[in-house]
Amino acid sequence: MRERLLRPIFFVPALVLLAAFVVYPVVNTVWLSFLSPNGDFVGLDNYAEVLSQPEMVDPRGFQRGFPYGALIHNFLWLIIHLPLTVLLGLALAVVLRGVRGGSVIKSVVFLGMVTPMIVGGIILRFMFDGSIGIVPGIVRLLGGTPHTLTAYPETALLSLILGSLWLWVPFGMVLYSAGLETIPSEVYEAAMIDGASPLSMFFRITFPLLKPITEVVVTMTFLWDLKIFDVVYAATMGGPGGASNVLALQMYFYAFREFNSNSAAVVACVLMLLTTLVAAPMMIRSAREAR
Amino acid sequence: MSGNMRRKTLTALSRDAVAWIIGLVWIVPFLGVFMASIRPLSEIIHGWWRFESFTPTLRNFIGAWNHPAAPLSEGMVNSLKVAIPGTIVPLFVAAIAAYGFARFRFPMKTYLFLTIVMLMTIPQQMIAVPIFRIMKNLGLVDTPFGLVLVHSAWGIPWILFFMRNFFSTLPIEVEEAARVDGASDFRVFFQIVLPMCVPALVSSAVLQFMWVWNDFFLALILIYSPEKLLATQRIPLLRGMYHIDWGVLTAGTIIVMLAPILVFAFLQRYYVKGMVGWVSK
Numbered sequence: 001m002r003e004r005l006l007r008p009i010f011f012v013p014a015l016v017l018l019a020a021f022v023v024y025p026v027v028n029t030v031w032l033s034f035l036s037p038n039g040d041f042v043g044l045d046n047y048a049e050v051l052s053q054p055e056m057v058d059p060r061g062f063q064r065g066f067p068y069g070a071l072i073h074n075f076l077w078l079i080i081h082l083p084l085t086v087l088l089g090l091a092l093a094v095v096l097r098g099v100r101g102g103s104v105i106k107s108v109v110f111l112g113m114v115t116p117m118i119v120g121g122i123i124l125r126f127m128f129d130g131s132i133g134i135v136p137g138i139v140r141l142l143g144g145t146p147h148t149l150t151a152y153p154e155t156a157l158l159s160l161i162l163g164s165l166w167l168w169v170p171f172g173m174v175l176y177s178a179g180l181e182t183i184p185s186e187v188y189e190a191a192m193i194d195g196a197s198p199l200s201m202f203f204r205i206t207f208p209l210l211k212p213i214t215e216v217v218v219t220m221t222f223l224w225d226l227k228i229f230d231v232v233y234a235a236t237m238g239g240p241g242g243a244s245n246v247l248a249l250q251m252y253f254y255a256f257r258e259f260n261s262n263s264a265a266v267v268a269c270v271l272m273l274l275t276t277l278v279a280a281p282m283m284i285r286s287a288r289e290a291r
Numbered sequence: 292m293s294g295n296m297r298r299k300t301l302t303a304l305s306r307d308a309v310a311w312i313i314g315l316v317w318i319v320p321f322l323g324v325f326m327a328s329i330r331p332l333s334e335i336i337h338g339w340w341r342f343e344s345f346t347p348t349l350r351n352f353i354g355a356w357n358h359p360a361a362p363l364s365e366g367m368v369n370s371l372k373v374a375i376p377g378t379i380v381p382l383f384v385a386a387i388a389a390y391g392f393a394r395f396r397f398p399m400k401t402y403l404f405l406t407i408v409m410l411m412t413i414p415q416q417m418i419a420v421p422i423f424r425i426m427k428n429l430g431l432v433d434t435p436f437g438l439v440l441v442h443s444a445w446g447i448p449w450i451l452f453f454m455r456n457f458f459s460t461l462p463i464e465v466e467e468a469a470r471v472d473g474a475s476d477f478r479v480f481f482q483i484v485l486p487m488c489v490p491a492l493v494s495s496a497v498l499q500f501m502w503v504w505n506d507f508f509l510a511l512i513l514i515y516s517p518e519k520l521l522a523t524q525r526i527p528l529l530r531g532m533y534h535i536d537w538g539v540l541t542a543g544t545i546i547v548m549l550a551p552i553l554v555f556a557f558l559q560r561y562y563v564k565g566m567v568g569w570v571s572k
Contacts, residue, residue, distance in 0.1 A: 006475075006476065006477075007391065007395050007397075007476060010387045010388055010390060010391035010395070010476070010480075011388050011391050013384040013387070013388070014384045014385055014387075014388035014447050014451065015388075017381075017384060017440070017443055017444040017447060018407065018410065018444055018447055018448070020425070020444070021418070021422065021425070021440060021441050021443075021444035021445070022410055022413070022418060022444050022445065022448075023410070024421065024425075025417070025418035025420075025421035025422050025425065026413060026417050026418060028420075028421040029417050029418065029419075029420060029421055032420065032421075092313060095306060095309055095310050095313065096310050096313070099306055099307055099310040100307055101310070101311070101314075102310060104314070105310055105311070105313060105314035105317075107559070108314050108317050108318050109313070109314070109317045110555075110559075110563075111317070111321065111552070111555075112317065114501060114505075114548075114551040114552065114554075114555045114562070115505075115548060115551070116504070116505035116507065116523050116526075116547060116548065116551065117505065117507065118505075118507040118523045118526050118527070119523075119526060119544040119547060119548055122526060122527075122540060122541075122544050123320050123321075123324055123544065126320070126323065126324060126327070126537065126540075126541065127320050127323070129535075129537075131336055131337060131338075132327065132335055132336060132337075132338060132339060132537055133323075134319060134320070134323055134338075134339075134340070137338050137340065166316075166317065166320065170317075171566075174563060174566060175566075178563070223412065226414070227414050227415070227416075229416075229507075229508055230507045230508065233507070233527070234526065234527055247416075248414065248416050248508075251416045251419070252416075252419075252508075252511075255419055255420050256512070261420045264416075264419070264420055265420060267416070268414065268416040268417045268419065268420075269417070271414045271416055271417070272413055272414055272416075272417045275412050275413070275414055276409070276412055276413075278412075279411075279412035280409070280412070283408050283409055283411065283412060284405065284409075286408075286452075
């Protein structure tokens with residue numbers, strides 16, 4: 001019986017750390033997002049105020065081009081980066097399976113995964129540099145005029161979005177590779193006997209059986225795209241003129257450049273609302289399965 | 292028949308070619324970084340792929356290591372001072388709690404577990420402002436210890452989730468036999484359970500170490516004295532004043548990447564297992 005009374009000790013250190021350094025700060029940030037800078041409770045006014053700032057949403061962008069504001073930029077990041085990550089991750093996993101030297105190539109691709117994202121940002125800046133970078137180098141080879149692509153408002157964000165495929169597609173590839181290994185080869189053999197073409201085998205067998213993996217890849221990529229920070233910080237610092245600004249970076253600017261904790265808290269809460277909405281189904285399901 | 296065979300070899304060959312092109316696309320940026328780091332700037336200024344002259348040198352590495360504004364020698368030591376305790380502490384704390392969740396019965400257990408799991412989705416931006424104030428009040432702002440505390444708390448949810456799933460797969464009979472013999476919960480955990488879960492612990496440790504070593508945002512907020520900056524924080528400072536000093540900058544990125552690459556090279560199996568293990572069963 002005395003033994004049972006000691007059991008809470010298993011949980012105390014973890015719960016104390018979580019309460020002090022995760023839960024309390026989160027609650028505090030939500031609270032801050034409802035306060036004005038001089039401490040009055042203003043409810044959702046801050047949200048209306050911050051979301052109408054040009055650095056968050058800039059409607060003028062639709063006439064003159066970039067910048068469109070951090071929120072729209074994150075949205076662009078999602079609609080371009082997410083489908084390409086899923087597609088390329090799956091394609092790489094399928095192509096590299098059973099190829100001579102496939103595991104070596106996988107290790108090389110995977111190197112992008114263990115790269116610190118701050119280094120990833122520097123490497124993207126390097127790849128897109130007008131004089132030294134490989135991408136403008138290829139442009140020159142094709143007869144175009146090479147520019148530092150991250151230094152122009154029209155191309156800065158798109159270069160980072162496409163460049164970040166190089167950093168994040170490996171994640172999709174690793175998960176899909178692991179998923180492919182769980183599909184028994186008998187399934188394909190049976191389909192082959194029935195005369196199925198490789199293409200129909202892919203769409204009727206491989207893709208449906210990988211659905212749980214696809215859900216994970218989509219969710220994690222969603223989160224990655226929403227939280228993107230280091231890459232932009234290192235490559236462009238959100239510039240030029242805010243043309244590649246994103247939510248997490250704008251939150252940092254509000255909090256630690258303008259010392260406006262309340263606006264920063266609003267951006268953080270918007271981010272959390274989006275990430276929680278996206279991730280909740282997957283998290284709850286996997287926690288249930290684990291029960 | 293032979294036509295079919297030929298088609299098959301052709302498909303296999305083109306597949307190999309596609310695979311190697313993919314490998315090439317992924318290695319080229321790293322190759323560029325490597326070339327820029329071992330050659331003087333004047334030689335690569337029109338593209339690192341030009342080899343009219345080729346004079347390999349270690350000057351850039353020395354320059355990054357002893358950089359006047361942000362020496363990486365100091366940064367690497369500072370990073371280790373955070374990454375090692377920032378791996379061990381959460382691993383230990385989360386593992387014992389995970390064991391509790393896997394084996395003990397108490398009211399509201401599922402809800403508590405679900406809540407902790409949901410904490411995984413919270414963006415770091417959500418704690419940034421209050422965590423700075425808390426650390427300031429505790430006198431821990433701008434200290435490695437403060438950052439270790441935050442990383443420990445931040446790592447707990449996923450390690451707890453990962454380890455709990457692992458504990459649930461262990462056969463309970465051995466533990467029960469030990470309990471019948473009068474062993475306490477703590478003895479059962481430390482002497483019987485922990486030795487059985489070394490592979491899972493290594494997987495968690497590898498992922499957590501990478502995460503802490505690669506982190507930039509939390510360090511950026513909490514550490515600001517020039518001599519205390521971590522390795523990742525020093526990378527943007529290596530750029531140079533008037534033009535980007537690509538040689539020193541790329542050499543610096545290679546130095547900072549050494550730790551994750553070494554861990555990856557030796558523990559790749561555990562890394563991939565950890566990565567795949569906690570997102571799919």
